[in-house]
Amino acid sequence: MINNKPMVKGDKKPIKIYFNGKFYDAKIINVNFSDKFADTHKSDILQIRYNKDLVTALCESFNNSYDYLAYTKEQNKKQGIRTMVKLPDDRKEYLGIYTTAIEDIYYFEPIYYEDVTELTSLIKGKTERAFESMFNYEDDDPNATLIETERTVKIRRLNKKIGDNLKSLYGYRCQICGQLIGQNYDSHVVEAHHIDYFVRSLNNSADNQLIVCPNHHSIIHDKNPVFDRKKKIYTYPNGYSEGLLLNYHL
Helix, strand or coil, X not given: CECCXXXXXXXEEEEEEEECCEEEEEEEEECCCCHHHCCCCCCXXXXXXXXXXXXXXXXXXXXXXXXXXXHHHHHHHHCCCCCCCCCCHHHCCEEEEEECCCCCEEEEEEECHHHHHHHHHHHCCCCHHHHHHHHHXXXXXXXCCHHHHHHHHHHHHHHHHHHHHHHHHCCXXXXXXXXXXXXXXXXXXXXXXXXXXXXXXXXXXXXXXXXXXXXXXXXXXXXXXXXXXXXXXXXXXXXXXXXXXXXXCC
């Protein structure tokens, strides 16, 4: 939004980013792609551009990753290898970007290797349906130890906000049927579902989530249909296909 008006392609505005206890100046831009990219970039793409101060802070915060990349790059250089250096899957770290209650302030949440290790331990042996309840509801185990409880709260804090933002984006309606379940009761009952099951992929990005009503969520987990990402269609084992009625982010 700029002066209470939606951002259009080419618009930019100043924002602030809160990261590790400090605020940093930045800007958000609605990228204005040329006409030749119209077919591949039909939806708006927003970029956050920030200055060297935040770059330095990110490098210091993710020092293990940057040290690994720098060392590997140097070793490749000595051997005459000129390929892009990537972190292996078992060393990947992440940066969560969240909105806040204040429109022009965003929150950067570092997700370190140790956090991912904790998450892997937490989900071991759990079903996808059981674990997703952590993202959608305050589903705590009353018999859990203090350490387990603290770990659950930490992981929920790192991951739940993305699904909450998507729920708001869709007005708490199911992307498949478009229904606002609970409307007659002034209640918003909708759930975030991971397309590639989180317990296997550890992928909690917005492009791996759908917002669905409890009915569709239960059916998906009961029948495990195949989701065609290009066509945005679920195909069930009995041959029935069902597409998305609402889609603003995939």
